[in-house]
Amino acid sequence: MSGVNANALLSPKPRIRIGCKPIGCKRLSRFCGGVWGSSAVVANPSRSAEERVYEVVLKQAALVREPRKDRERGLDWEKTIQNEGSISDDGNLLNEAYARCGEVCAEYAKTFYLVWCRRTDELVDGPNASHITPKALARWETRLTDLFEGRPYDMYDAALSDTVSKYFVDIQPFKDMIEGMRVDLRKSRYENFDELYLYCYYVAGTVGLMSVPVMGLAPESKASVESVYNAALALGLANQLTNILRDVGEDARRGRVYLPQDELAQAGLCDDDIFEGKVTEKWRSFMKGQIKRARRFFDEAEKGIAELSAASRWPVWASLMLYKQILDSIEANDYDNFTKRAYVSKAKKLLSLPIAFGRAMMSPSNSKIW
Numbered sequence: 373m374s375g376v377n378a379n380a381l382l383s384p385k386p387r388i389r390i391g392c393k394p395i396g397c398k399r400l401s402r403f404c405g406g407v408w409g410s411s412a413v414v415a416n417p418s419r420s421a422e423e424r425v426y427e428v429v430l431k432q433a434a435l436v437r438e439p440r441k442d443r444e445r446g447l448d449w450e451k452t453i454q455n456e457g458s459i460s461d462d463g464n465l466l467n468e469a470y471a472r473c474g475e476v477c478a479e480y481a482k483t484f485y486l487v488w489c490r491r492t493d494e495l496v497d498g499p500n501a502s503h504i505t506p507k508a509l510a511r512w513e514t515r516l517t518d519l520f521e522g523r524p525y526d527m528y529d530a531a532l533s534d535t536v537s538k539y540f541v542d543i544q545p546f547k548d549m550i551e552g553m554r555v556d557l558r559k560s561r562y563e564n565f566d567e568l569y570l571y572c573y574y575v576a577g578t579v580g581l582m583s584v585p586v587m588g589l590a591p592e593s594k595a596s597v598e599s600v601y602n603a604a605l606a607l608g609l610a611n612q613l614t615n616i617l618r619d620v621g622e623d624a625r626r627g628r629v630y631l632p633q634d635e636l637a638q639a640g641l642c643d644d645d646i647f648e649g650k651v652t653e654k655w656r657s658f659m660k661g662q663i664k665r666a667r668r669f670f671d672e673a674e675k676g677i678a679e680l681s682a683a684s685r686w687p688v689w690a691s692l693m694l695y696k697q698i699l700d701s702i703e704a705n706d707y708d709n710f711t712k713r714a715y716v717s718k719a720k721k722l723l724s725l726p727i728a729f730g731r732a733m734m735s736p737s738n739s740k741i742w
Contacts, residue, residue, distance in 0.1 A: 429601045432581050496553045540585045545581040562633065563632070564633070564635070572608070584680075587683075590678075593736035600680070606669045646710075660707075663702065686732035701715060
């Protein structure tokens with residue numbers, strides 16, 4: 373498997389308003405003490421998660437307007453060559469680095485395609501997850517800082533290091549994704565949607581913010597940069613909420629409940645109902661509300677896809693359409709996400725691709741949006 377070497381880690385405009393007020397309940401802003409660590413997103417924990425995440429969105433968008441003095445800097449290959457051992461220093465190291473990343477994408481990634489994200493996620497969900505500690509994640513973050521400074525640890529790091537030197541990519545979303553892994557190590561319940569929103573940003577919304585600089589905006593787009601980043605964030609949030617709704621039973625068997633506790637209580641449900649895994653009218657009603665919220669995030673995401681570069685629109689449309697259909701599958705399973713896994717059939721996937729292609733052919737809006 374092409375993944376993280378655990379042993380190496382273990383040794384010495386308008387913001388998104390969707391979901392701020394959870395369906396059927398008053399939004400709470402209280403956080404468990406110390407849960408969120410030292411991420412810049414939580415510099416002011418008295419503010420809502422949405423407000424804090426939006427500050428990151430603004431920062432990413434602002435980078436596009438600033439000149440990049442260090443673009444396309446050379447890489448320091450010393451660590452890479454030392455750790456890889458057998459690679460040949462023949463002037464084609466970058467080509468080999470990108471080729472290795474392509475192998476990971478082809479074998480594992482599917483729509484979750486960013487290799488660094490895949491490796492980071494594997495730290496807490498992969499075969500070595502039981503051995504990963506906060507110190508190991510700290511070392512992973514140190515490696516991240518090194519690669520952003522042009523000192524990659526291995527070939528996979530080298531490809532990312534080269535990419536971030538060429539595009540307006542900021543380190544903050546990457547650090548925030550690592551923070552999401554820290555949260556998974558110590559937290560298995562979420563009191564309200566504000567907490568869950570922040571977690572979804574950490575583990576998936578960050579992917580949208582990482583991707584926009586590389587995908588690029590269409591030259592003819594009149595949309596604000598902030599609005600496109602906002603839409604990318606919404607797509608990441610929508611995907612993660614869909615993952616959560618799809619995997620309720622699987623997560624419960626691991627002792628985890630990624631559903632707002634206050635909303636469960638207002639629906640007359642609790643963790644025991646989830647662990648029992650019985651589909652009741654209360655559960656169906658609760659799930660309808662959760663699915664409705666996830667779809668609103670998908671709707672928000674759709675507004676920004678047409679503003680992306682022409683080469684990027686088709687895969688993003690395809691990803692959105694396929695993930696959105698998982699929600700349809702949950703409904704088709706009569707909301708039984710305890711014993712039935714919602715998925716999109718190969719036939720539906722194939723039918724979706726030409727539709728996604730057709731939508732991707734639509735030009736960006738001719739007037740400033742949002």
